[in-house]
Amino acid sequence: MRGHRHDRPRMDPRDLWSEALAGVLARPVRSALTTLGTVLGIGTLVITIGVASTAANQIVGRFDAxxxxxxxxxxxxxxxxxxxxxxxxxxxxxxxxxxxxxxxxxxxxxxxxxxxxxxxxxxxxxxxxxxxxxxxxxxxxxxxxxxxxxxxxxxxxxxxxxxxxxxxxxxxxxxxxxxxxxxxxxxxxxxxxxxxxxxxxxxxxxxxxxxxxxxxxxxxxxxxxxxxxxxxxxxxxxxxxxxxxxxxxxxxxxxxxxxxxxxxxxxxxxDLSKARTGVQGDVNGLFLVLGLVSLVVGAIGIANVTLVTVMERVGEIGLRRALGASRRQVAGQFLVESTAIGLLGGVVGAAVGVAVVVSVSGVRQWTPVLDPRLALGAPVAGALVGLLAGLYPSLRAARLEPVDALRSPT
Incomplete structure (x- = not known):
């Protein structure tokens, strides 16, 4: 008797995260290099915005009193x-x-x-x-x-x-x-x-x-x-x-x-407030493009590595599909993997960015100005980058048919 689609077992979220984590840790060097692109992008953004805010705040102090x-x-x-x-x-x-x-x-x-x-x-x-x-x-x-x-x-x-x-x-x-x-x-x-x-x-x-x-x-x-x-x-x-x-x-x-x-x-x-806003805008405009470019490069890296991973794991995907895994579950596993890499890159990048801003402020004897929303939002941005970067590879993995996947020489 033919089974219905709704009769397929549903994957527990904990199992999904454990499978994704196992996939990331299976190739630690590759995962680390992939994460590096996101670290550079998020770190550059945090440094740019943090240094710009700190420099703009110094206008009142550095302005001729x-x-x-x-x-x-x-x-x-x-x-x-x-x-x-x-x-x-x-x-x-x-x-x-x-x-x-x-x-x-x-x-x-x-x-x-x-x-x-x-x-x-x-x-x-x-x-x-x-x-x-x-x-x-x-x-x-x-x-x-x-x-x-x-x-x-x-x-x-x-x-x-x-x-x-x-x-x-x-x-x-x-x-x-x-x-x-x-x-x-x-x-x-x-x-x-x-x-x-x-x-x-x-x-x-x-x-x-x-x-x-x-x-x-x-x-x-x-x-x-x-x-x-x-x-x-x-x-x-x-x-x-x-x-x-x-x-x-x-x-x-x-x-x-x-x-x-x-x-x-x-x-x-x-009016010093206008001068502060002008300087902050100039600094942001000068370096924000660099941060965005780094972030795009990181996203491309995540997408590329995730796609390569999909091609290397065709046999695993076919086996999972043959054992009853749905297309959504297969896609979800690779999306979680790419999101985890992006999240990790966001956390590390935010930490590095904050450390650089504080260090620069200490050397220049400035008072560091950091918006808490920036430090908290950076990991979320990294996870979002990873999620978007993993969309195409995960969809490609979900389209693989079990028979074709199992017949693949890889």
Whole structure:
């Protein structure tokens, strides 16, 4: 009596996995070499995405922190439609300093008339000799050293008392001090600006922001207004916490000139998130193709080896079919074998990729950035590659008829 198709014994999944594992381990060297292609493909993908993410994350850290946290507000001569030239008061820097995310702020007054002032260390003019230097003269609030990231090389910066008393004191930038031959302010040396004497009370050095101030003479705002005509604030320098610059840039004009904030020009750093995304995209685009090519090569290798295995095991396939194995069971065995090879390659490739990313980050002193989904998804991708690569060989094995397979000389 002819048996029906549904009467054939069904293969237990555990038996299927054990048969597939036995097939893989029967030729360990070939299986290892086949797995190597998937390892290279998955490993390259993990390394590419991991290094790209890590490098992009370093933008904020490697980006010049001074630039990323510096905000400048340029103040025009007067507000549109107003006859009062004092658009921003000197106390405006204190208002900005109270904003969230602001670490320091200072107001400056500059003018075209004081960009080139003859500065002398004495009031004696000897014919034929150079007794002075042409320097810029500015006035600033007492918070200027913090705003320009400078330190006092000698003496002190003027304070609120000097401002309130309209003291005729001055602070020199370090380059200005060298040009004038002043390296010690303990004896209260004097400089002469437009025929007026000012006592030098300090030398400011290490000016990282606004380096041109290193060749300037800095006066208190009241003294600058009285003696040099520096009455109005022309710029406000703001230092922010990392990541707060753009928010402060929106709020600072309102704090400085309520009702006339549109008249102010704000210079803020670029958006670092866009730069990070751009770098990550560039790195991914550069190396992702290499990873995909390696993965395709690995898939072709798995397909080729699986097909060769099918041809070598024609007799085994015929025997299994003669003993009642269905086409689906035969195809399933070879699909499981190719999937197992791909899965193994994915696991090893992911481990190698993670190790390389961590090693590169350690050598470069970076903080490694790895998406857990990448490490967990790599083995799944490897198994999928193996599954797709084994489709054709498994279908070819399933098409073999038992009689033809048993008659095969192989």
């Amino acid at each position: 001074l630039t990323a946290t510096s905000v400048s507000v340029v103040v025009p001569v007067r507000a549109p439609g107003s006859t009062d030239p004092a658009l921003v008061p000197w106390s405006g820097a204190d208002a900005v300093a109270r904003l969230a995310g602001v670490e320091s702020a200072a107001a400056l007054s500059e003018s075209d008339e004081t960009t080139s002032v003859q500065v002398r260390t004495n009031d004696v003019v000897a014919p034929g000799t150079v007794t002075g230097q042409t320097l810029a003269v500015v006035s600033a609030t007492t918070t200027l050293p913090a705003a320009v990231h400078g330190t006092m090389a000698s003496g002190r910066f003027f304070d609120a008392g000097d401002v309130a008393r309209h003291d005729r004191v001055a602070v020199l930038g370090d380059q200005a001090a060298r040009l004038l031959g002043i390296d010690d302010v303990r004896r209260a040396p004097a400089v002469f600006l437009a025929g007026q004497s000012f006592t030098v009370i300090g030398v400011l050095e290490g000016i990282r922001r606004e380096p041109r101030l290193s060749a300037s003479v800095i006066l208190p705002p009241t003294t600058g207004a009285d003696r040099m005509g520096l009455k109005n604030v022309s710029r406000v320098l703001v230092n922010t916490s990392l990541g707060a610059a753009r928010q402060v840039a929106r709020q600072a004009p309102i704090a400085l000139a309520p009702g006339h904030e549109e008249a102010l020009t704000v210079l803020a750093p670029p």
